[in-house]
Amino acid sequence: MEKPPVHPYFILFIGVVSISTSAIFVKLAGGAPASMTAFYRLLLAAGLMAPYVLWKHSGEFKHIHKKDWLLATISGIFLAFHFIFWFQSLKYTSVASSVLLVSLQPVFAFTGAYLFFRERFTVGAILSLFITLIGSIIIGWGDFQLSGTALAGDILALLGAVTVTGYFLLGQSLRQRLSLLTYTLIAYGMAAVTLGLYNLAVGTAFTGYSGEQWFIFLALAVIPTFFGHSLFNWTLRWLSAASISMAALLEPIGASLLAYWILKESITWVQWLGGSIVLFGLMMFILSTTKKVEPKLTHELKKDH
Numbered sequence: 001m002e003k004p005p006v007h008p009y010f011i012l013f014i015g016v017v018s019i020s021t022s023a024i025f026v027k028l029a030g031g032a033p034a035s036m037t038a039f040y041r042l043l044l045a046a047g048l049m050a051p052y053v054l055w056k057h058s059g060e061f062k063h064i065h066k067k068d069w070l071l072a073t074i075s076g077i078f079l080a081f082h083f084i085f086w087f088q089s090l091k092y093t094s095v096a097s098s099v100l101l102v103s104l105q106p107v108f109a110f111t112g113a114y115l116f117f118r119e120r121f122t123v124g125a126i127l128s129l130f131i132t133l134i135g136s137i138i139i140g141w142g143d144f145q146l147s148g149t150a151l152a153g154d155i156l157a158l159l160g161a162v163t164v165t166g167y168f169l170l171g172q173s174l175r176q177r178l179s180l181l182t183y184t185l186i187a188y189g190m191a192a193v194t195l196g197l198y199n200l201a202v203g204t205a206f207t208g209y210s211g212e213q214w215f216i217f218l219a220l221a222v223i224p225t226f227f228g229h230s231l232f233n234w235t236l237r238w239l240s241a242a243s244i245s246m247a248a249l250l251e252p253i254g255a256s257l258l259a260y261w262i263l264k265e266s267i268t269w270v271q272w273l274g275g276s277i278v279l280f281g282l283m284m285f286i287l288s289t290t291k292k293v294e295p296k297l298t299h300e301l302k303k304d305h
Helices: 008-020 022-028 034-061 066-089 095-102 105-117 123-146 148-174 180-202 211-235 241-248 251-263 269-293
Strands: none
Touching (some): 008 211, 008 251, 022 211, 022 251, 034 066, 034 180, 034 211, 066 148, 066 180, 095 123, 095 148, 095 251, 105 148, 105 269, 123 148, 148 180, 211 241, 251 269
8 A cells, every 4th residue: 555645643633623623613603593504514515526526426427316316315304404403502502512412423323224224233332322321311411400401402412413314324325326425415415405495494594694604604614524524534545444433533522622712611520521421432332333334334424524
């Protein structure tokens, strides 16, 4: 294998920092509705991707079956509602709680794989599921002590984890027939269309945002998407998917530190305790399921934050 031009672990570090900015940018968007922030993130991301993907993979689009278009459309709808739930959760609860609970998506994904694809759990995976559940309950209990709205934000974050699981599970099937870039462009495009229709239905304004908010929309489309997930994909040439999944678990830590530094959000001892338990459970989960999920799920579990 050729020598990488830059050390892969340095690139992985840049990727972790980049994906950690997502929740911070959403918070900084202030009064911009969650659904509109999500709409412009995906619309701009798809728009930036489209010229390259259509140039490199134009022939692939001609051979996509109608069934795959339908599945990709449903996948995009799941992705759209993932962002609605997650971005809305950040308006009610802290960055630490929201990002930690959304990070439970590997657990939901493997549970879905068990239900729909008959994947089997190891004893270690089952134990790690209980550990992450305990940590999540501790976080929810602590936020409920703070306010009912914080608990509502936690529930929205969990719904964000559930809906992105639908996106991943459909992607698992579609990625067997479509290249990563083609599938991602279609999913982003369908998600943007879904969010556009949703915003029209609820009467959300498409204009009237400040220059700072437009900058944030663009930053969301570029930094966590391309400098985050695209760099993760680049490191797969030299690092294992398991290593990248473990590194992606640093997102809640990075996001919490950025929130403390930029947003002045403090972290309660309950969040430290629950978060530590959740991260420990997720580490156990990845280590106990690596051999089973690496060909199918692990590579994509952190692709869209």
